[in-house]
Amino acid sequence: MHPYDHDLERGLRNRRAILGDAWVDASVANANAFNADFQNFITRYAWHEVWGRPGLEAKTRRIVVLAITCALGRWEEFELHLRAALVGGSGAGLGAGGDACTRLTPDEVKEVLIQAAIYAGVPAANTGVAIATRLLHELGHELPPRPATEVAHPGTGRSRRTASTPALHFTVREPRGLAAGAPAPHTVVLSHALGCDVSLWDALANALAAGHAPSGARPCRVICHDHRGHGDSDAPPGPYTMAELADDAARLLVELGTGPVVWVGLSMGGMVGQELALRHAERVKALVIANSTSGYDEAARALWQQRIAAIEQGGLEAIADGAMQRWFSDTFRATDPATVARWRRRVVSTSQGGYLGNCHAIRDMDTTARLGRIKVPTLVIAGSLDQGTPVAMSRTIAEAVPGARLAVLEGAAHLSVIEQPAAFEAAVRGLLAGLSC
CATH class of the missing domain: 3.40.50.1820 (Alpha/Beta hydrolase fold, catalytic domain)
Incomplete structure (x- = not known):
């Protein structure tokens, strides 16, 4: 067997591009005799076989992941991908443009959660909004007060x-x-x-x-x-x-x-x-x-x-x-x-x-x-x-x-x-x- 595992290396490249170097480095450093097989499996299967497919842009795949993890209530995974979406991963690996290519704006995250409220239920979206609000504050985004009575539908004004x-x-x-x-x-x-x-x-x-x-x-x-x-x-x-x-x-x-x-x-x-x-x-x-x-x-x-x-x-x-x-x-x-x-x-x-x-x-x-x-x-x-x-x-x-x-x-x-x-x-x-x- 060739010592260089292309599937694994491509998966690691894509994983870093989406989740960022710091997260991947920490995850790799925590590998042990019990979970190393699982890490190898998800790196090749999820991050190469799926995330490496060209049919959808990486940004679109981010949105899909956020919607599904919100719908299923997989909040640890939702928060992981939401944080990466707001900071844009490592900016390398998937497509030209780096961060600008994969990052989601707060407005885009908001729309994902509003869409999830219709198809996955308001309670799930409500939890997603709470997590997103906490992360936005943590990442330094300004969220000035705004009464709900002053909100207008952005599609009609x-x-x-x-x-x-x-x-x-x-x-x-x-x-x-x-x-x-x-x-x-x-x-x-x-x-x-x-x-x-x-x-x-x-x-x-x-x-x-x-x-x-x-x-x-x-x-x-x-x-x-x-x-x-x-x-x-x-x-x-x-x-x-x-x-x-x-x-x-x-x-x-x-x-x-x-x-x-x-x-x-x-x-x-x-x-x-x-x-x-x-x-x-x-x-x-x-x-x-x-x-x-x-x-x-x-x-x-x-x-x-x-x-x-x-x-x-x-x-x-x-x-x-x-x-x-x-x-x-x-x-x-x-x-x-x-x-x-x-x-x-x-x-x-x-x-x-x-x-x-x-x-x-x-x-x-x-x-x-x-x-x-x-x-x-x-x-x-x-x-x-x-x-x-x-x-x-x-x-x-x-x-x-x-x-x-x-x-x-x-x-x-x-x-x-x-x-x-x-x-x-x-x-x-x-x-x-x-x-x-």
Whole structure:
């Protein structure tokens, strides 16, 4: 037999990478005539045969181990792996990146335990939380007091309404992962399309609030709001104007006490963003105008008037199917009918009066001649398959706003943030990366 045991050596390497040198050295030093066979067995079987498999990243295997040991109440093993997870092992052996590759943040540990509470039971997770809290204190993590009544779901943010009227519903996602007291580099406002609501932005809002580790992007404060007549905002009698919608946005920002924001608007949200930058320039740091227009010709305005008449006669059901055909490409409607059905339900459940009020604002909006007055960094996003606001409309905006850049997302129709979320996020992050804090 060859004197060098590859399986054992690989197992020791992986064990050190996950649990750290100090723990492994102590364990090896304690080997004796009774337990040496067992140590040899688990080093080869667990740490080489299982931990050495490439099918899952080491960090993912850490999470699996924590969840299982919590579920089974194997608290000695849970604490051992939790401590190693928080300090990142020895930083060698499994994958490039060392500690950063395998370490878990307190937020990630928290999510493991919340998930365990659902599938393994609250008592088990409760014990896990107690052990984790003790270890975090021991390892020097700051855990400032925080009342449970002030906790908001991180996937949706804290939900509020403006004190001023008409009341606007909005959500705030605070930046995640920043050091205590560190300011967010940007406040980003995400503004939805006609017939949608704040949930249009769930994926992008969560991504921006969490930052982006590979690119080093810092997390932002993210605000989403329902336009008047939409979602949980008031629906005062219409018709509305785009100026009123922009003034709504401005008073929301005043109530929040925020400085200039990065405004990201899709379709109607992009129209509001144009007016906001023109009417309240001091409120806007940068502008993203996606799948939008700066105005319509007479033929298009006539189509909007026909849509208004159809709703007045047959309700929102009369236009819902047509909206889905404009919003989503043929391919997307065929491959993801559940998402299309969800947004159809959102359209027909919108306040009819509010929807009509906004239709008037869209029909009559016209900023083309004034776009040259916008002086903030501007990104215009278009969808190559967008029938509602074709690429030509976006190009008109990009050519009129000084220094604006046009990004065309291939394969995207009108709701490009739904059809091409990764490309949309990348475009927004590209703008953010060029802004000063």
